[in-house]
Amino acid sequence: MNNSTHWRNQIVTIDDRGRQALASAAALAVNSLQRPPLGPRSQLSPQQIHELIWSREICTEEGENLASVLEDFGESVWAHSLIPSDPFAVAHLHPPTLLPSVVTDLTVSASNQTMDSWDQSPAATEVELHLMSWLANQIGFSSIGSGVMTSGGTASNVLAMTLARSNSAAKSGHDVLKAGLPESAHRWRILCSDQAHFSIQRAAAQLGLGRDAVILVPTNESGAMDLAALDVTRKKVKSDGLEIIAIVATAGTTDIGAVDPLDDIGLRAREDEAWFHVDAAVAGAFLLSHQLRGQLKGIESADSVTIDFHKLWWQPFNSSALVLRDQSDFDLLRVTSDYLDRGDELDGMINLVGRSLDTSRRFDAAKVVATLRTLGRAALGEMVERVVEIAHYAASSIEADPVLYLVAPSSSVMCVFSARDASNDDLRRVQQQLLARGEMVLGRTIIKGQPALKFTFMNPLSSEDDVDKLIGSVKKELAL
Amino acid sequence: MNNSTHWRNQIVTIDDRGRQALASAAALAVNSLQRPPLGPRSQLSPQQIHELIWSREICTEEGENLASVLEDFGESVWAHSLIPSDPFAVAHLHPPTLLPSVVTDLTVSASNQTMDSWDQSPAATEVELHLMSWLANQIGFSSIGSGVMTSGGTASNVLAMTLARSNSAAKSGHDVLKAGLPESAHRWRILCSDQAHFSIQRAAAQLGLGRDAVILVPTNESGAMDLAALDVTRKKVKSDGLEIIAIVATAGTTDIGAVDPLDDIGLRAREDEAWFHVDAAVAGAFLLSHQLRGQLKGIESADSVTIDFHKLWWQPFNSSALVLRDQSDFDLLRVTSDYLDRGDELDGMINLVGRSLDTSRRFDAAKVVATLRTLGRAALGEMVERVVEIAHYAASSIEADPVLYLVAPSSSVMCVFSARDASNDDLRRVQQQLLARGEMVLGRTIIKGQPALKFTFMNPLSSEDDVDKLIGSVKKELAL
Numbered sequence: 001m002n003n004s005t006h007w008r009n010q011i012v013t014i015d016d017r018g019r020q021a022l023a024s025a026a027a028l029a030v031n032s033l034q035r036p037p038l039g040p041r042s043q044l045s046p047q048q049i050h051e052l053i054w055s056r057e058i059c060t061e062e063g064e065n066l067a068s069v070l071e072d073f074g075e076s077v078w079a080h081s082l083i084p085s086d087p088f089a090v091a092h093l094h095p096p097t098l099l100p101s102v103v104t105d106l107t108v109s110a111s112n113q114t115m116d117s118w119d120q121s122p123a124a125t126e127v128e129l130h131l132m133s134w135l136a137n138q139i140g141f142s143s144i145g146s147g148v149m150t151s152g153g154t155a156s157n158v159l160a161m162t163l164a165r166s167n168s169a170a171k172s173g174h175d176v177l178k179a180g181l182p183e184s185a186h187r188w189r190i191l192c193s194d195q196a197h198f199s200i201q202r203a204a205a206q207l208g209l210g211r212d213a214v215i216l217v218p219t220n221e222s223g224a225m226d227l228a229a230l231d232v233t234r235k236k237v238k239s240d241g242l243e244i245i246a247i248v249a250t251a252g253t254t255d256i257g258a259v260d261p262l263d264d265i266g267l268r269a270r271e272d273e274a275w276f277h278v279d280a281a282v283a284g285a286f287l288l289s290h291q292l293r294g295q296l297k298g299i300e301s302a303d304s305v306t307i308d309f310h311k312l313w314w315q316p317f318n319s320s321a322l323v324l325r326d327q328s329d330f331d332l333l334r335v336t337s338d339y340l341d342r343g344d345e346l347d348g349m350i351n352l353v354g355r356s357l358d359t360s361r362r363f364d365a366a367k368v369v370a371t372l373r374t375l376g377r378a379a380l381g382e383m384v385e386r387v388v389e390i391a392h393y394a395a396s397s398i399e400a401d402p403v404l405y406l407v408a409p410s411s412s413v414m415c416v417f418s419a420r421d422a423s424n425d426d427l428r429r430v431q432q433q434l435l436a437r438g439e440m441v442l443g444r445t446i447i448k449g450q451p452a453l454k455f456t457f458m459n460p461l462s463s464e465d466d467v468d469k470l471i472g473s474v475k476k477e478l479a480l
Numbered sequence: 481m482n483n484s485t486h487w488r489n490q491i492v493t494i495d496d497r498g499r500q501a502l503a504s505a506a507a508l509a510v511n512s513l514q515r516p517p518l519g520p521r522s523q524l525s526p527q528q529i530h531e532l533i534w535s536r537e538i539c540t541e542e543g544e545n546l547a548s549v550l551e552d553f554g555e556s557v558w559a560h561s562l563i564p565s566d567p568f569a570v571a572h573l574h575p576p577t578l579l580p581s582v583v584t585d586l587t588v589s590a591s592n593q594t595m596d597s598w599d600q601s602p603a604a605t606e607v608e609l610h611l612m613s614w615l616a617n618q619i620g621f622s623s624i625g626s627g628v629m630t631s632g633g634t635a636s637n638v639l640a641m642t643l644a645r646s647n648s649a650a651k652s653g654h655d656v657l658k659a660g661l662p663e664s665a666h667r668w669r670i671l672c673s674d675q676a677h678f679s680i681q682r683a684a685a686q687l688g689l690g691r692d693a694v695i696l697v698p699t700n701e702s703g704a705m706d707l708a709a710l711d712v713t714r715k716k717v718k719s720d721g722l723e724i725i726a727i728v729a730t731a732g733t734t735d736i737g738a739v740d741p742l743d744d745i746g747l748r749a750r751e752d753e754a755w756f757h758v759d760a761a762v763a764g765a766f767l768l769s770h771q772l773r774g775q776l777k778g779i780e781s782a783d784s785v786t787i788d789f790h791k792l793w794w795q796p797f798n799s800s801a802l803v804l805r806d807q808s809d810f811d812l813l814r815v816t817s818d819y820l821d822r823g824d825e826l827d828g829m830i831n832l833v834g835r836s837l838d839t840s841r842r843f844d845a846a847k848v849v850a851t852l853r854t855l856g857r858a859a860l861g862e863m864v865e866r867v868v869e870i871a872h873y874a875a876s877s878i879e880a881d882p883v884l885y886l887v888a889p890s891s892s893v894m895c896v897f898s899a900r901d902a903s904n905d906d907l908r909r910v911q912q913q914l915l916a917r918g919e920m921v922l923g924r925t926i927i928k929g930q931p932a933l934k935f936t937f938m939n940p941l942s943s944e945d946d947v948d949k950l951i952g953s954v955k956k957e958l959a960l
Contacts, residue, residue, distance in 0.1 A: 006855065006856075006859045007855060007859040007860070007862065007863050007940065009579075010579045010580065010854070010855060010859075011565060011576050011577075011578060011939075011940070011941055012576060012577045012578065012579060012582055013565045013576070013941075014513050014514070014515040014563055014565065015515070018565075019510050019511065019513055021579060022510045022513075022579065022583070023506075023511070025580075025582075025583040026506045026510060026583045027503050027506070027507070028583070029583035029584060029586050029587050030499055030502045030503040030506060030586070030587070030590070031499065031503070033494050033502075033587055033590060033591065034494070035494040035495070041602055044602075045828065046598070046602070046828025046829050046830075047827075047828050049603050049606055050606050050828060052603075052606075053603060053606035053607055053610050054606065054610050056610075056853070058611060058614040058849055058852050059614065059852040059853065059856065060853070060856050060857070061856055061857050061858050062856045062858060062859075063854050063855045063856025063857075063858075064853055064854055064856070066580050066854045069580065069850055069854045070580075070583070070850070073587070073846070073849075073850060076603065077603045077607055077846070078494075078587065078591055078603075079603075080602055080603035081591050081593055081601065081602060081604060082593060082599065082600055082602060083494055084591075084592050085491060085492065085493045085494065085498075091599055091600070092594075092597070092599075092600055092819075092820075094592070094594055094600050095592070096491050096492060096493070096592070097491075097492045097590065097592050098490045098491060099489075099490045099491075099492060099501060099502065099505045100505075100546050100549065100550075101589070102492055102502065102505075102506075102586065102589040102590050103502070103505040103506045103508070103509035103550070103586070104550070104553065105585065105589040106506055106509050106510070106583070106585065106586040106589070107509050107510070107513055107553075107558065108796070109577060109581070109582040109585040109796035109847075110510070110577065110582050110796075111513065111561050111563075111564075112574070112575070112576070112577050112796050112797060113561055113797075114572075114797050117572070118526070119562065119571055119572075119915055119921050120562055120571070120572055120921075121562065122521055122522075122524075122526070122560055122561060123529050123532075123533060123556065123557045123558075123559075123560035123561050124557065124561060126529055126530050126534065127533055127557055130533050130534050130536075130538060134538040134539065151635075151798070151838060151841070151842075152838050152841065153839065153840065154837070154838055154839040154840075155631075155838065162686065176685075176690065177685035177690065177691060178685070178691050178692055179690045179692055180665075180666065180684075180688055180690025180692065180693055181661055181665075181688040181689075185660075185661075186660065198815070198817050199839060201815075202815070202837070204660075205656075205657035205658070205815075206642065206686065206687065207686065207687070207688055208656070208660055208665070208687055208688020208689070209660045210656065210658055210659045210660025210661075211657060211658050212658055212659055212660065213660055254819060310840060314491070316588070316589035316592050316842070317592060317593075317594050317841065317842040318631070318798075318840065318841065318842045335678070335681075335682070337678050338735075338925050338926040339572075339734060339735060339923065339925040339926075339934070340572075342924075344908060345912075346526065346912050346915070346916060347526065347527075348525065348526025348530060349526050350526075357634070357638075357682070357686065358631060358634055358635065359632055359633065359634040360632045360633065360634075360790060360797050360798065361631070361632065361798065362631075362796070362797040362798045363797075367589075369538055369553075370549055370550070370553060372539040373537075373539065373540070373543065373544055373549045374543050374544055374545075374546045374549045375487060375490060375543045376541055376542045377539050377540070377541050378541050378542060378543075379486045379487040379490075379542075379543055380487070382487065428824060432825075432826050435599055436826060441600075443819065445819040446818040446819075454819070459491075460487065460491070461488065461491055461493075
């Protein structure tokens with residue numbers, strides 16, 4: 001085939017011919033989606049998958065027919081992928097997705113807006129701002145609240161800590177983004193619980209403060225930050241001549257879903273004049289449920305909030321947000337650019353690059369908005385309540401079991417558990433064997449020094465019967 | 481409608497019913513894609529777009545029918561978006577996309593792998609590793625070269641500078657990620673040209689070094705780093721008792737597409753024991769062309785290379801890579817995690833979180849691989865050559881024009897130009913009026929203090945006739 005004809009037909013255009021070509025190719029792609037016949041992943045070993053994937057040539061001189069590429073992708077890639085909608089995929093905060101989000105994501109790729117400047121995303125910029133304003137309102141922020149979409153909870157937390165660092169430096173008139181860390185920065189500390197996500201430490205590492213600048217406050221038996229311990233820590237930090245630049249509360253810890261006492265922590269952050277960040281990557285979705293949102297009391301006192309749409313809002317990766325109580329705090333970040341964000345744009349042309357650590361950025365707000373509009377609050381709230389209910393059922397079953405026991409209480413969609421007389425090696429063997437055979441993708445972690453297995457329930461289609469089977473499979477494997 | 485029935489039908493499953501539902505919804509979504517009747521964007525003002533978008537309710541209690549949501553999205557969002565395939569969309573490095581990438585991205589959303597751990601992306605992990613290995617090979621790295629996908633050129637550059645910082649600290653046995661910046665860090669400097677992308681300065685800001693730690697080396701008249709100036713800078717830095725931790729060369733500057741002399745810069749970086757990073761976000765695609773790849777001579781001496789697939793590889797956002805000459809350098813970054821990357825996984829189960837600053841991460845390699853396999857090298861190379869050819873045609877036309885003149889030579893896909901006797905305000909008016917009326921989305925920048933208009937040619941379907949029309953429209957607007 002003539003090269004020129006070959007590539008001309010592959011460029012996506014928004015006209016009758018283009019839409020028709022896209023619709024045909026999309027149908028082929030959907031048809032290529034395969035899954036293993038049984039269980040959440042295929043039985044192939046890592047080595048077999050490696051050989052299968054690496055046996056394909058990535059780029060021949062002349063290319064191949066799109067239909068055969070897609071078909072082969074189905075056989076070699078999708079058939080050996082994890083199926084997040086399988087009831088036996090219970091390792092991580094890794095959701096199945098929703099139709100409105102997935103098909104809107106298709107149009108996002110086709111129209112390919114980029115969120116850094118208004119002239120690359122006119123309507124998309126307003127969609128993101130509208131969504132961020134809605135989310136700020138759900139959190140309980142006033143009309144000056146707004147946010148920005150990021151690539152994930154880690155990026156949202158890094159952005160929050162970046163703002164906290166600038167905020168702290170600005171108090172002494174120091175522009176940390178321009179001049180670097182001041183001498184006093186070695187005294188800066190970030191406080192979070194010992195169950196906070198590791199991205200808080202990664203953020204400190206990234207920012208030049210180092211992981212050691214993060215002080216882990218002990219948690220109580222339910223996995224939430226212990227307020228008495230927080231006060232002891234605060235007192236100690238101050239008497240050591242150190243400065244608390246941020247206090248991070250977690251709403252939904254990674255391993256057990258615990259929610260820190262947000263309002264009490266917020267009061268203390270205010271007292272210390274520290275940035276108050278709430279990492280609600282996990283439990284932010286509780287905002288959708290009348291039944292659960294009371295657990296987030298105090299979230300409205302935060303300076304910034306992380307919410308991951310690619311967790312309990314069932315969005316495809318990537319889809320996270322950092323929401324600020326006062327959007328003018330984004331000024332702590334903004335640097336003008338000669339080609340992208342000059343500051344002399346026409347009225348109303350907002351360049352979101354000023355809010356972001358990214359430059360080019362996918363229009364990830366679209367799929368979230370399409371989902372919220374289609375499903376509505378009641379259905380999404382019910383989905384969140386349903387996965388919490390499943391986790392409670394699993395926790396009750398484990399509590400009633402003669403062999404298994406809960407390592408920590410279950411407060412959102414996870415259950416961490418172990419078995420009487422089981423060693424760390426036993427738990428590792430159970431998790432690894434079930435994974436190796438493709439029967440179950442099970443979580444494994446360590447809670448305050450104690451090894452544990454973990455179920456994470458992200459699929460509201462899972463049934464109590466599925467939970468019984470999960471527990472049965474784990475017990476069978478333990479006994480082997 | 482009963483809530484439960486409503487949401488149950490919206491969850492994407494990989495079975496006959498699920499594929500059928502997805503195919504129908506995808507067809508509706510494709511059909512919703514609209515574009516303004518004339519020009520690269522609609523004629524609506526920012527205020528009108530704001531009112532249009534914000535008049536929709538984001539989340540009602542009961543939701544809406546998916547078909548009407550998609551249709552309304554078409555009318556309110558897509559019809560007022562930028563059309564990157566329009567020949568009059570010439571402001572930024574913002575490409576139209578390709579069928580294989582767009583439809584594969586649909587399956588990526590549906591299957592929703594996440595790249596942080598093998599058990600969330602078994603085959604996908606190998607696809608990314610395979611692609612990174614291929615790309616390392618194209619760069620000219622040996623078999624120990626590999627990389628990681630990131631969300632964009634900025635993220636790739638930040639990751640490269642993070643590695644450079646750790647590398648420098650490690651020389652004196654300092655673990656900067658753990659302990660924070662050492663006292664000596666205020667003497668650390670990063671060298672790049674005055675035409676390098678602003679993300680190098682943003683990286684230094686993020687890392688706690690500050691933008692002031694970046695020294696901008698003057699460029700010659702073709703926009704490439706001046707080697708004599710580099711040597712003067714190096715000498716001065718050393719005599720000031722400062723330490724060069726990284727030298728960044730640019731392959732394809734943002735405004736004029738200039739390529740720095742990579743091999744000569746690489747030799748100097750080696751001499752200074754500094755990290756050598758090549759930001760080839762723009763010109764990395766020259767690897768695809770026999771005719772153009774010679775311009776990248778010396779890229780194989782880099783420690784790290786940024787390549788943006790969402791530029792001249794025509795991928796939807798986000799799609800970038802950082803490729804290392806020696807993948808063991810990722811160890812500078814790796815931190816084990818109790819729940820995600822324990823270090824006791826089964827043989828061959830690689831957790832890519834160890835290479836990344838992200839945790840959850842979309843399977844962006846899929847669309848790139850589907851594109852490379854379908855198009856093949858020859859067609860993609862021809863596409864790259866074609867957009868360079870269009871830019872050369874535009875540059876020649878501007879040079880021959882009695883009113884317009886080039887502000888700098890054109891070396892890849894951009895043309896920066898001005899008009900005799902035109903003030904900065906004139907240029908701003910031209911760009912803003914054409915944008916306001918939706919006729920042309922034109923670039924505007926400042927080259928070494930001189931304001932300029934900018935064409936960026938990203939669409940190989942554009943013709944010489946389109947270029948004539950672009951120039952004609954600009955001249956007409958200038959004369960008003």
